[in-house]
Amino acid sequence: MRRRVIAVLVGLVLAVALATGILSALALRDSLMSQLDQRLLASSQRALGAQHELRGHRDAGGPPPGLDVPGQGTGTVSVSVGPDGTLSGYIGEDGTFLPLTAAQVERLLDVDPGAPATVDLGDLGSYRALAVTDVDDGRVVTGLSTEDVDDTVQDYVAAETGIALVAVAGAATAGGLLVRRQLRPLDEVAATATTVASLPLHEGQVALDERVPARYTDPATEVGQVGAALNRLLAHVEDALRQRHDSETQVRQFVADASHELRTPLASIRGYTELLRRLPGELPEGAEQAIGRVESESARMTTLVEDLLLLARLDAGRPLAREEVDLAVLAVDAVADAHVAGADHTWRLDLPDPEVSGPALVVGDEDRLRQVLANLLANARVHTPAGTTVTTSVRCEGDTVQLHVEDDGPGIAPELLPRLFHRFARGDAARSPGTGSTGLGLAIVDAVVRAHAGRVAADSVPGRTVFTVSFPAAPAD
Template sequence: MTAVARSDGPGARDLARPSRWSLRTKLVAVVVGLFLVVTVATAALTVLLLRNSLTGQLDRDVTTAVLRASGDRAGPGPGGGGPGRPLPGGGDSLTLTLSDGAVTSRVEHDRSVEALTDDQVAQLEAASLGSTPRTVDITGLGDYRLAALRRPDGDTVIAGLPTSGVTYAVGEYATLVTSSTAIGLVLVTVGGLWLVRRNLTPLDRVAHTATQVSRLKLDEGDVALAQRVPASDTDPRTEVGQVGLALNGLLDNVEGALRARHESEQRVRQFVADASHELRTPLASIRGYAELSRRERDPVPASVTHALGRVESEALRMQGLVEDLLLLARLDAGRPLERQPVDLTRLVVDAVGDAHAASPAHSWHLDLPDEPVEVVGDQARLHQVVANLLANARAHTPEGTRVTTSLRRADEGVRLSVVDDGPGIPDALRPNVFQRFTRGDNSRNRAAGSTGLGLSIVEAVTTSHGGRVELSSTPGVTRFTVILPAD
């Protein structure tokens, strides 16, 4: 068996987490970061090289000074710099000659001899100096680069130069480099922001076009996608141009697909409308002939009477289906509805009374406000909305189910709710409950046939009135809520 390692630790989660920085901020941060890294590294290396160079020059001058003090006249002038050349240590030199432990010569400062204290001499003796210059911190004098040399007569000569000059030169250069880096950081940040913003402006225009398209309503109707990325932002030689060109191609493809979808929907709607309209006449004729045959005075066999009754019943059912399809086709075509004041309170009372007459085994209840509730709309269509909701509760719940119809005014308009305590709508059916020809399964205990268009008509009529339909369903509580504008 092969073990597979998983990277589920905190580090992996951090890498997978998307960054909240914008592309503009990332680019500027990268530019500034690279500038700081390169500048700081270069400055540090330059300061280090300068210090080493000045220290090396100081060591050469110290070596020359100790040779001169020991009696070797082959070297250059004082300090090793030749006549008139200042010492890199600042011009002050230290020369000390020890003979059998006794000091025979002291320190020289600006060509004036000053005596060293016993502690300072002891500090120099304890330093164990050799021919290679070393830095010694002399109390009261500061840091000196010192070297020692034993003469043939047995005396020891110690000579040195102060490091203050080197320290001062290196400090001045470091200050200059720090100031230059700070100024450069400001210039790079401001210039980077300007350059990045200027070069990302075409990408902003592409994003603006995509945002405009994302706000369009594309799920229905004839959709015209007039938005396109400008030609100046579709240069395939640039990355932004490639994005703009790809977005324009995508919009062309989507527009063609939406146009084809709309044309197909129009053909289907036209066919449904034409077929429904053409079927109304033959269905009415079938019902008429069935009724006429049942009224025949001559004896008719019982089987024929039953068959004619079934023909009339199915013709009536088909006529209802045709009427529903024709209504949906008219709503899809955008035909205007009547606009007049409608007393919803009276309409709900009448619809609940009809439902009680149709199914006395259900428990029908009303929850209405004291004052009548009116809206502006098509009374016949609104009555159909309430009747369909009540018929849905009657057809898909068992006998004895409590169905409560309530009406309320709210800030958003008028809320009409139909609530039952039946078994509820299955989770798989709930997302498609308002689609056409959607029927409930056995869990809703269908007691009568259903065309699957009732709730589709509820949603279509409500939408045509400028409202919406909401559904919430759990076992024991199923609520359909129709929200209509108050005026």
């Protein structure tokens, strides 16, 4: 826009300078020509008078009578046709009479009597010539050089061009400064918009206090109106975000409270079933099985409630413990547990050599990190058939510590992959009743890993499913 405004300004100045330059040069030339014509008329009358006076007294080779009279200036040309024949010549620089060539004479005699005309006299240049008829078919043609007029007009055009160039340069510089100054508020508006665009508006509590400075929001100017409109928009968005955050917080608080409140009745249910079992005597038929179901369902519900409570706490940004944890140690424990729980799977462990890369230390909450490993290994056990090999590896790569859990099971359905880490996302098999699957395991993995400033990703094709978790390594000191 800046460039366009300056280009238009320069174009306008150039057009105006060109138009005024051409018109004034033409007017100047016109005026100088009419002055020259006046002088030509006077010179022609002097020449005609001399022709009358010297009629019949001129030598055939001598200068024409029109040059011989006082008042004729240097460069004046004259051709006279009369009783002494055709005489021609011009007054040279030093005042002497010089002859004209036959071609020059012919051109001068071609001039129609009456009005002055411009003729080109070859070496002598451009001339203004006036032909007058004399008695007895005689004729006198007088000419004055247009050189002075041409020179003056040329000098004028050169001066005009110089002035126009200076004006254009001045307009470009002043225009540039002015436009930059006028549009500076727009830069501020753009800078504010860019800063807001880079804010993580999609997550957590948003402090949207970025605004266009008040001095650039003057409603009297167009740019100020843009700044003011942006500020209004930002205030509106801030309000909407705050309301959204408040309602999200309320929902989280509700889930956390509900989960918390459910813990006590669940503990009671478990306690009473245990009491039932301890009662002396035989239980009636079917009661044994019913108590078993109550136990397993309440255990499942306890897990679900614990998971929901954990997610609600992570969502609320509750601070986690921050201690140095060796991921390799956690991996050893988790694989050992998985071995016990899934004896029909093959469990492999691939750990870094602490001598080479040092311990795989990360800073975080040990219990939560154990849960990440447990959830990933539980998935590799529960969602794959017996005989599947599961490899857990820990790697120290630069300033990250990576954990891979890989299995050669049937893999994750491609349509599930994009929402794998969403809450309650489960595969078809996991939906069937009695699997004990809730679809919160990977959502918890994702939330815990994020709370540790890490990343988790899943890659799955039939025969190879790998979960990669990377955490920032604990600082060396």
